[in-house]
Amino acid sequence: MQERLKELQTEALEKVSQSANLKELNDIRVSYLGKKGPITEVLKGMGKLSAEERPMMGALANEVRDAITSGIEEKQKHLEEAAVHEKLAAETIDVTLPGRPVKTGNHHPLTRIIEEIEDLFIGMGYTVAEGPEVEKDYYNFEALNLPKDHPARDMQDSFYITEETLLRTQTSPVQARTMEKHDGKGPVKIICPGKVFRRDNDDATHSHQFMQIEGLVVGENIRMTDLKGTLEVFAKKLFGEDREIRMRPSFFPFTEPSVEVDVSCFKCGGKGCNICKKTGWIEILGSGMVHPNVLEMSGFDSKKYSGFAFGMGVERIAMLKYGVEDIRHFYTNDVRFLNNFQVHE
């Protein structure tokens, strides 16, 4: 009897190990461990055993049952794993195929430059001021020290609507309007981006409409060295930490002294290349100390207050920074052009 049980165990485990799937395994379970199975059959003959032998044989029978059960369980686990494995293997995909595109647009490069500059100056305590594109002659010219017969008006041929209104030729009228609103009290710290218009035929370097961004600071004791320091911060932020600036005397009616500002060439680092026309320097903006007439006209006491202003063409900055060769690209909006500016820097 004892031997028969051992035999059954060996036989069952042998079958378990040879079973190929869960169904076979289940059949083995039923045939060996079921009520009509051989173990039960063997145990039926227990009545013939002595009282000492019975518990011993009972324990052995349980041992055999347990061994077969755990054999089956182990095998079952194994088979299940294999089944999963097989299923997953069948589900294999080619991970190198392209993903579902998430199509996003992006900022126009001019907005990109403007926001970069705005954010830099906001960080330095400036606010962003905006004004109308159609301006009064007064704000566009007269309040900026350009009376009606001023020779410099030649320099900026304009689109007039009536004798007194025109498309602004610069964003400076926003400065005049902002100063006026301040009612003679400083400090004023603004940055003014916007569209401006000049009577130019559109070609690779001219556009009848373009963007400007100007800055203005008015306060007590604003110095020219402050202008220089501010523009240095600006140049480094926009064109790289290694940049230097150079101020050259110039002339603008609304500033005195006036300077043009060059940044050391970011392409060649100052050694001279095509971008900087072999000079090592690239002109990027005009600036100066606010002309006392402009301060006075906007209600500031020029004895007490001083200020600086600077302004630049956004297209020019973008063309330099990104290497764009034709200003018309900014207004054609070719998606192949726009898509160049997806990358977030």
Add this chain to the structure above:
Amino acid sequence: MYVSYKWLQEYVDLSGVSPEELAEKITKSGIEVEGVETLNEGISGVVVGYVQEREQHPNADKLNKCLVDIGAEEPVQIICGAANVDKGQKVAVATVGAVLPGNFKIKKAKLRGEESHGMICSLQELGFESKLVAKEFAEGIYNFPQDTEVGLDALEQLHRDDQVLELGLTPNRADCLSMLGVAYEVAAILGREVKLPVSGVETSSEKAADYIQVTVDAKEDNPLYVAKVIKNVKIGPSPLWMQARLTAAGIRPHNNVVDITNYILLEYGQPLHAFDYDRLGSKEILVRRAKDGEEIVTLDDAKRKLTADHLVITNGENPIALAGVMGGANSEVQADTTNVLLESAYFIGGPVRKASKDHGLRSEASARYEKGVDPNRVRAAAERAAQLLAEYADGEVLEGSVEADSLSVEPAVVSVTLEKINRVLGTDLDMKYVEDLFSRLQFETATDNGTIIVTVPTRRGDITIEEDLIEEVGRLFGYDNLASTLPIGSATPGHLTPYQNKRRMVRHYLEGAGLYQAVTYSLTNELKATQYALEKREPVRLAMPMSEDRSVLRLSIIPQLLEILKYNTARQNDSLAVYETGAVFLANGSEELPEEREHLAGAVTGLWQSHLWQGEKKPVDFFVVKGILEGLFEKLGVTSAVEFRQSEKEGMHPGRTAEIYLSGTSVGFIGQTHPTVEKEYDLKETYVFELSLKAILEADVPPLQYVAIPRFPSITRDIALVVDKEKAAGELESIIKEAGGTLLKEVHVFDLYEGERMDEGKKSIAFSLKYFDPERTLTDEEVVKAHDKVLDAVKEKAGAVLRG
């Protein structure tokens, strides 16, 4: 202004300063040198030759065979094609081995069987600009004066061994429109002396006053008029050095008299005019405003109609010159002129600018008058010209000048404190240093207790206020030498306004949703300006547009976006989404500025989604674009105030357009463009929207408040309603929401069926309704009660039948 380096040396010692170094120094201290040109660059081996013999080429009609002495042992044979070459001329010969501009090398050659050992040159071949070559040599080779020595370097004889600095002058530095002005500037930069030209001439015993009488009626326009009379001039070419200086400055040589007036214009910055005295037709000069309708034929043979805005020089009766702009043909100096009336005058800029602008005539003279000349040089220039006319035209200068003088010139006296100079510049200069700077500029100074008082010479009319003095100090001190600081003082908070902030969000949102930001022109043509306007108004029109396509300001952005889609579609990008934020312009009457409203517009065409290798393609439709806007309204917190109403609009699909309302006011529209528009622009199905950005960004939105997550379960009821096909889902939704009361928290459409299983003219819309109370669990009765109200309402107000 073009400045000859060699000429400049006559006034300032430039030793040790190369033209390039000089250019750099001038640029750094205020006047941009835009270029330095070497006049004889790339030219060598050109000598003065003498044409000993000339005969026609035996085998070519148009060629000449010349025997030319070039200062070598033997004369050489040269074949020359110029029509004006002849025996006895002194010419410029590019000898064998010579190099001409463009790296053109001269070699021995055979032309139609005859040997040619070099080339006889025109000035153009020697690098002269055609427009600067004197008329007599414009069509052929150049002839040197007969006394020129054979064999010498021809370029040196032409004074081309020189460099020219091109100054880019800003309008305030009109003083540098003269060699003397540049000399003062350069002297100040280098800290050297200025040597002024010396004038002085023996005059005849006759008096100018016996020959001419000068009257100025228009004293305000012409405060000083100086006339001199020079008799018995011999018209001929001016000396080569003078021609060379004029050419270097960009002025074409004519004859000695005209060249001398131009030379003085360059040297002193004072325009002069020479009249043929005998052609004046009177012994009188009268300066007055022209009469309306009066006419003059100017030197360029153009007849010009004058008005009272123009100033003229007359002979007492008729105009003989347009003052400060151009002389008249009737009194022009010609080859037979013997007596010259020389005019040196101080004209005010206004009338000169007007005349120059009205007649499209910009001359060297008018450019200088417009910017202002130095009143103190009027007489000196006349004297110097008289001297040169005596010297180079054999003229006899009559004694004295005849003047009409109502001018009072006081040099400006401007003062500034040292403290202010240092405060504005951020420097720490001492008085001695500042005084030194002004003495380098040859400005007289005095100091008084920390104030420097500067007497500004009249040549520097640009200096009138203390800031101008500060600029002089700053630029000569050198901006490179300034420290870098940042403004000090009370801190100001830097920030965007809520509007600016939201506008940035709108951009980021739309870009995240797949739209590219576009920037387009505000100016457009009349049709496009108004085509999709939210509000019909007359567009704002330019007074003088450059073209019809840029003549009015836009009332809508959509047409420009369609233009972008068209452009890209034509370049194989027919699926594209763009948006723009920008102003549109609403006229407000001619006195007022137009109202500028910021709009947001978008346009989407072609495929909205495509996943190529999975074969998925979904074209854009109305609900794609509407969904984008709904998402935007959600971000702006205005969803509950927004309503889309079916509407019709010109240029839009009549069945697929909605007007968008915000709190009951129309703020824009959305829809498909009309198929005829799509055809016109060559577009696939295209959807657009345009909204008043201002309206949606400035809408009243309650401050953000957290709403607790519901702790009690909600109950959902779905209903399918059969209604007339025309019934709008939005209307049903409103009815449901109203009837559902406070317990009904969410309603949304989840199915639409319009198929054949429906009765004719009917459709079925299914809604999902969610009821809950944040404070407690709802009872069944409560929900049933609320839901029954909903069912009653849709039946009563919309004729809806619950679908079985």
